[in-house]
Structure formats: structure tokens, C-alpha cells
Amino acid sequence: DSGVTQTPKHLITATGQRVTLRCSPRSGDLSVYWYQQSLDQGLQFLIQYYNGEERAKGNILERFSAQQFPDLHSELNLSSLELGDSALYFCASSVGLGLYIQYFGAGTRLSVL
Amino acid sequence: GENVEQHPSTLSVQEGDSAVIKCTYSDSASNYFPWYKQELGKGPQLIIDIRSNVGEKKDQRIAVTLNKTAKHFSLHITETQPEDSAVYFCAASNGTSYDKVIFGPGTSLSVIP
Numbered sequence: 001d002s003g004v005t006q007t008p009k010h011l012i013t014a015t016g017q018r019v020t021l022r023c024s025p026r027s028g029d030l031s032v033y034w035y036q037q038s039l040d041q042g043l044q045f046l047i048q049y050y051n052g053e054e055r056a057k058g059n060i061l062e063r064f065s066a067q068q069f070p071d072l073h074s075e076l077n078l079s080s081l082e083l084g085d086s087a088l089y090f091c092a093s094s095v096g097l098g099l100y101i102q103y104f105g106a107g108t109r110l111s112v113l
Numbered sequence: 114g115e116n117v118e119q120h121p122s123t124l125s126v127q128e129g130d131s132a133v134i135k136c137t138y139s140d141s142a143s144n145y146f147p148w149y150k151q152e153l154g155k156g157p158q159l160i161i162d163i164r165s166n167v168g169e170k171k172d173q174r175i176a177v178t179l180n181k182t183a184k185h186f187s188l189h190i191t192e193t194q195p196e197d198s199a200v201y202f203c204a205a206s207n208g209t210s211y212d213k214v215i216f217g218p219g220t221s222l223s224v225i226p
Contacts, residue, residue, distance in 0.1 A: 042217075104158065
């Protein structure tokens with residue numbers, strides 16, 4: 001168990017809908033990262049938050065947004081969903097900025113039908 | 114930008130044999146090379162990493178070698194066990210934060226008892 005909790009484990013929804021993925025980082029970790037894993041694109045970095053503030057953005061679509069709350073949990077919001085958004089979404093946490101060891105959650109599998 | 118290639122995409126070995134996974138990278142400025150193991154239904158887990166000022170690093174049955182001149186690095190697993198079966202990802206980064214880490218496409222390793 002990595003200590004990073006992601007909910008829900010599975011999500012099935014329709015095109016055009018909006019969903020929210022939740023992540024609770026390991027106790028004491030201030031950085032939260034979101035990744036998308038798909039068969040054709042592999043593992044892609046989406047966005048990073050540190051202590052409530054956005055710190056880095058990767059290949060995140062404008063339809064996607066995230067935030068980190070005062071209790072350090074994070075949510076990834078995906079809207080106007082398309083079939084191509086079907087993927088595994090992982091959250092990871094680390095103690096700080098920089099290349100500290102990351103711990104990944106078990107992921108949320110999103111299926112857009 | 115950085116591009117990471119990984120070979121082979123699938124690998125089957127007999128229990129007790131060695132397994133080698135090779136990766137190449139394109140950005141000569143890359144200086145950090147982590148390896149991840151992803152078991153079925155779980156998120157990636159960092160198993161070993163190497164920085165550009167080191168040519169080889171070992172941790173029990175796992176070793177990683179780096180050839181900066183040729184821009185390639187390899188993961189070596191000796192005395193493989195069934196629990197080594199997983200997807201392995203190499204990655205490369207030219208920065209000091211995870212938003213700069215680019216992942217390879219992965220190698221599915223099967224260890225046959």
C-alpha cells in the first residue's frame with residue numbers, strides 16, 4: 001500500500017458529462033501530481049500542486065482542471081468528456097518540490113461510452 | 114523535447130534467468146533516469162534510479178547502467194522470480210522536478226515458473 005488513496009476505482013460515464021476524481025496524498029506529503037495513462041499515449045504528466053498552489057502543468061486539456069484543498073487532498077475535474085478521455089488516471093504524492101520519491105495511488109479507471 | 118524509447122515491448126524469461134530492458138533518450142541534457150514497476154491493478158512504483166554522474170547502480174537483484182555518450186540506459190534483473198512479472202517503465206528527465214520526467218512506453222515482463 002503506497003499510502004495514496006484514489007476514489008473512485010472505476011467510473012463509467014457518457015460523452016459530454018463531467019466527473020471528479022479524488023486523491024488523498026500520503027500523510028505529510030505536500031506535492032500532488034496527476035497523470036493520465038492510455039494505451040496510445042502511455043503515462044503522461046498532467047498537473048502538479050504543492051501545498052495548495054499549482055506548480056507545473058503538462059499536457060492537460062483545457063476541459064480538465066484540478067485543485068488542491070487546505071487539507072492537501074486534490075481533485076481532478078474532467079468536463080465535456082470525449083471517448084478519447086477513457087484512460088487510467090493516477091495521482092502521486094511526494095514530500096516536497098524536486099525529485100523526492102513519488103508514491104502513486106492505484107488509479108481511477110475512466111470509461112467514457 | 115525529450116523522447117524515450119524502450120525495448121523490448123514484451124519479454125518472457127524462465128524463473129531464475131536474467132532480464133534486460135533497454136531504453137534510449139534523445140535529449141543530451143537529461144540527467145535523471147528513474148525506473149518504475151507497475152503490477153496489475155496498481156500504480157507505478159519507483160524501483161531504482163540513476164543520475165548522470167554515475168555509470169551503474171545496484172540494489173540487490175536490480176541494476177541500472179547508463180551510457181551518456183550513446184544516450185542509452187538499461188535495467189538488469191537477475192535471478193528473476195514470478196513476482197517480478199509486471200510492466201516496467203523507464204523515464205528520463207532534464208530537470209529537477211517531475212513535470213520534466215518523460216516516460217518510455219513500457220515493457221511487459223513475464224517470469225515463467
